[in-house]
Amino acid sequence: MTTLRLLAASGAISDATLNDSGAYARPASALRSRVAYAAAHVVPKVHADNTPGQPADIDWDATLAFRRNVYSWGLGVADAMDTAQRNMGLDAAATRELIARSAQVAREEGGSVVVGVNTDHIDDEHLSLDQIIDAYTAQLHFTEEQGAGPVLMASRHLARTATSAEDYRRVYRAVLDKATTPVVLHWLGTAFDPQLEGYFGSTEWPAAAEVLLQIIAENPAKIAGVKMSLLNAESEISVRERLPQGVRMFTGDDFNYVSLIGDSGVGERSYSDALLGAFAAITPVASAAIQALDAGDHAAYARFLGPTEELSRQVFAAPTFYYKTGVAFLSWLNGHQPAFQMVGGLHSARSLPHLSRIVELANASLALENPELAQQRWHGMLRLNGVDA
Numbered sequence: 001m002t003t004l005r006l007l008a009a010s011g012a013i014s015d016a017t018l019n020d021s022g023a024y025a026r027p028a029s030a031l032r033s034r035v036a037y038a039a040a041h042v043v044p045k046v047h048a049d050n051t052p053g054q055p056a057d058i059d060w061d062a063t064l065a066f067r068r069n070v071y072s073w074g075l076g077v078a079d080a081m082d083t084a085q086r087n088m089g090l091d092a093a094a095t096r097e098l099i100a101r102s103a104q105v106a107r108e109e110g111g112s113v114v115v116g117v118n119t120d121h122i123d124d125e126h127l128s129l130d131q132i133i134d135a136y137t138a139q140l141h142f143t144e145e146q147g148a149g150p151v152l153m154a155s156r157h158l159a160r161t162a163t164s165a166e167d168y169r170r171v172y173r174a175v176l177d178k179a180t181t182p183v184v185l186h187w188l189g190t191a192f193d194p195q196l197e198g199y200f201g202s203t204e205w206p207a208a209a210e211v212l213l214q215i216i217a218e219n220p221a222k223i224a225g226v227k228m229s230l231l232n233a234e235s236e237i238s239v240r241e242r243l244p245q246g247v248r249m250f251t252g253d254d255f256n257y258v259s260l261i262g263d264s265g266v267g268e269r270s271y272s273d274a275l276l277g278a279f280a281a282i283t284p285v286a287s288a289a290i291q292a293l294d295a296g297d298h299a300a301y302a303r304f305l306g307p308t309e310e311l312s313r314q315v316f317a318a319p320t321f322y323y324k325t326g327v328a329f330l331s332w333l334n335g336h337q338p339a340f341q342m343v344g345g346l347h348s349a350r351s352l353p354h355l356s357r358i359v360e361l362a363n364a365s366l367a368l369e370n371p372e373l374a375q376q377r378w379h380g381m382l383r384l385n386g387v388d389a
Contacts, residue, residue: 004375005382005389006360009353013387018375022304022366024284025291027074033293034261034271035248036286037076037114038279039083040067041327042090042098043337056085056094056343063098064105066280066336067113073287075279076112077102081151082192083277084116085324089344092121096142103146114149114184114275119157127157129171136175144180151184151227151275156195165201165211172215182224184250184275187212189230191320205235213242220244227252227275231320233260240269250275254316254323258309262293262301277323278312281330282367307365314357322349326358330367333359333374340381352385 003015043066044050048057067077079102080086080095090098099115106113119127119135127135132155143150152175162168176183187208190197200208216223226243228236229252237260240249251260251272260272279286285308292300315326325346332340341347359378361367368374379389 002372002375004359004363005379005387007353007356007382007387009351016360016363018371019363019366019368021369021371022285022288024288026072027287027291031074031287031290031294034290035076035112035250035273036261036279036290037078037112037250037275038070038283038286039078039081039275039277040070040280041324041331042084042094042343043328043331044341044343046339046341050341050343050345050347052345054344055091056089058094058098058343059337060101062337064101066331067102067105067111068109069336070280070283071106071109071111073283074290075283075287076114077106078151078275079113079115079148081116081153081186082188083280083324083327085343085346086116086118086153087120087156087193088321088324089342089346095121099143099148100146103148107147112149114151115143115146116153116186117143117150117183118153119155122157125157125160127161129158129161129167132157132161133171133174136171137178140175140179140183149181149184149224150179151186153186154188154193154196154199156193159196159199162201165207168200168211169215169218173218176215176219176222179222182222184225184227185212185216185223186227186252187229188252189232191231191318192229193321205230205232206238209235209239213239216244216247220247223247225250225273229253231255231316236260236272240272241267243269248273252276254278254312255309257312258302258305261305262298277327278308278315281315281327282308282311282365284369285365285367308367311358311361311365311367314354314361317354322346325350326355329355329358330362333362333377334369335373340377352382352387355381
């Protein structure tokens with residue numbers, strides 16, 4: 001029996017049986033029942049100065065190979081978003097290059113890619129509403145030129161500048177007017193970014209949701225969907241039920257995605273599609289679950305995906321904005337990058353016991369793609385930190 005050495009927050013050491021990998025098969029054809037994007041991260045060069053405040057120096061081979069792997073499982077890629085460390089180490093130059101390179105890989109692989117559009121290339125902390133519109137538009141046009149689908153991310157500039165719900169309506173109205181292809185609107189909650197408090201004009205989600213729905217109702221033909229990342233299933237279901245025909249709800253709820261993606265059987269809008277950082281960490285499992293839905297086997301869907309939700313809750317535990325560390329950690333355990341390193345030194349953002357719990361839950365939910373490799377890497381990390389493994 002092969003075991004995994006685990007480390008508790010108390011310092012206690014225990015062992016768990018190392019499970020075999022899940023018997024997951026890549027899909028023979030396109031996934032049909034849900035549109036699903038894995039929000040992918042970036043891999044830095046091992047020898048780069050991956051310390052706080054330094055510009056991103058990306059290992060493009062590993063970063064793009066990760067995206068090719070996602071496509072091989074039938075999922076789309078959501079790129080240059082918060083998972084890729086927007087506002088947490090991924091500078092403007094690296095963001096533009098990532099978008100261009102990722103869009104090229106999507107064309108080569110025949111995959112679907114959407115990318116983040118923000119205002120973060122402007123260094124000035126405070127901008128006028130007109131400057132915010134111009135900043136959004138510049139990134140929007142660049143994204144469209146690359147052939148990627150735009151995701152209008154929540155802007156810290158707009159959160160700082162807006163004084164009313166009308167300010168949000170004005171900015172989004174102007175940017176959508178300039179869009180030449182339908183966009184996804186992204187509502188990111190304060191668990192992910194505290195600087196976005198009061199987005200869409202209110203700290204209460206029902207009032208903010210009204211503004212979001214008003215923006216969509218003004219021009220539904222310009223909206224492909226909404227990605228909600230509030231970690232609140234009630235708010236997502238409420239908005240989902242009121243979306244116009246043709247506008248998708250993409251769940252960004254890494255705490256409750258199993259029930260939200262699964263069919264509730266209630267109303268015309270009984271499920272959400274997916275745009276999840278969690279799916280970058282559990283890509284084969286997510287693919288198997290959606291393949292099960294394609295086959296009408298809801299029990300298999302729950303059997304595959306259900307156990308991963310506890311793992312995702314650990315990865316996205318408070319402070320949630322450090323979840324990227326867990327995504328990169330699992331990428332390393334699963335052999336998708338040569339070292340557990342992140343842009344800006346963010347690999348240090350979680351404790352060893354926190355990572356141990358991720359290992360434990362990934363093993364339990366059959367999310368370790370190569371269990372022997374994961375064990376070898378994890379035990380080496382423990383020994384490096386003075387823990388007998």
